[in-house]
Amino acid sequence: MASIARTSAKVFYYARNVARDIVPQALFRRRLAVRLEKARICDEAACRRLNYYNKLQDGFAPSANAVRISKLPFTPTMYYYDLKEFARYFDPGLLVDIEFGDVRNVPKVPSIVKDRPIRDDDKNAVIMKLDKFRHFQMPADAIPFADKLPGVVWRGDLNNPIRKRFLQAVRDLPFCDVGSHKPNAPAEYAKPFLTIGQHQRYRYIVSLEGNDVATNLKWILSSKSLCLMPPPTYETWFAERHLEANVHYVPLAADFSDVAEHVAYFERHPAEADRIIAAANAYCRTFANEQTEQAISLLVLYKYFVLSGQIKPDAEVWRYITG
Structure with missing residues (x-):
């Protein structure tokens, strides 16, 4: 939409x-x-x-x-x-x-x-x-990290096994609003569509590769939300290879067992989240x-x-x- x-x-x-x-x-x-x-x-x-x-x-x-x-x-x-x-x-x-x-x-x-x-x-x-x-859409985000909802959000097509694995791992976590808005999504994973602005209301946004790179990665890193994702395996003009874990984004384990741990840590250390967000925003300005x-x-x-x-x-x- x-x-x-x-x-x-x-x-x-x-x-x-x-x-x-x-x-x-x-x-x-x-x-x-x-x-x-x-x-x-x-x-x-x-x-x-x-x-x-x-x-x-x-x-x-x-x-x-x-x-x-x-x-x-x-x-x-x-x-x-x-x-x-x-x-x-x-x-x-x-x-x-x-x-x-x-x-x-x-x-x-x-x-x-x-x-x-x-x-x-x-x-x-x-x-x-x-x-x-x-x-390369990078809409402005006016909501500071501290003023966002203390939860995790993700929407996308289930076109990669990693995405189903993620949903299975976090579906029961109460602070996670995750799922697929696609018509063909299984009922247990179905969620309503969210605009970029609606994603930006959350403190933590997950980025997951699909057919190749994750389409949402650029606008997440340019926002005031914290990007959670596994290390990238594909790259575009955005040079995803140059993104550093714990510098520009928070790395997730392959089985996504550490999502709750990461959220708990950054809820206790918001200044650390702000540091990573600032570095991610600076990286995005490379392309401005x-x-x-x-x-x-x-x-x-x-x-x-x-x-x-x-x-x-x-x-x-x-x-x-x-x-």
């Missing part, structure tokens, strides 16, 4: 992107050099981020399944628009391997993805900020500068096209990327 503000934002999102597709694309390509020049004066933190999202170092050739920029698949639509927002600055004949949707494994060839499993050999998964309208976000996105693609041998690098831009 979307709010009026959320619905309006979605309408604006589509209107803006449709307009970009209607405008002659050559206008964007003429601006590539200027956009790259602005991007390369970003700070070292931005450079580290672009090389984290795109870990490729050696040259490679696009696969036989690669598509031209001019022929990017239109569905899922938000993936198309989010990639096209930056791909349109490059020659429409350039080839790119892509995997839209939830990515459960590292691609066999260097490919643009929304997410990747957290593991060491992940360089073929080149992360772009895709499906960002859904994954839209100019920096756009610069990094453009450079991630630029690095991909250079290493795939499809464009010749500008010396200054490439020096910025490679250090």
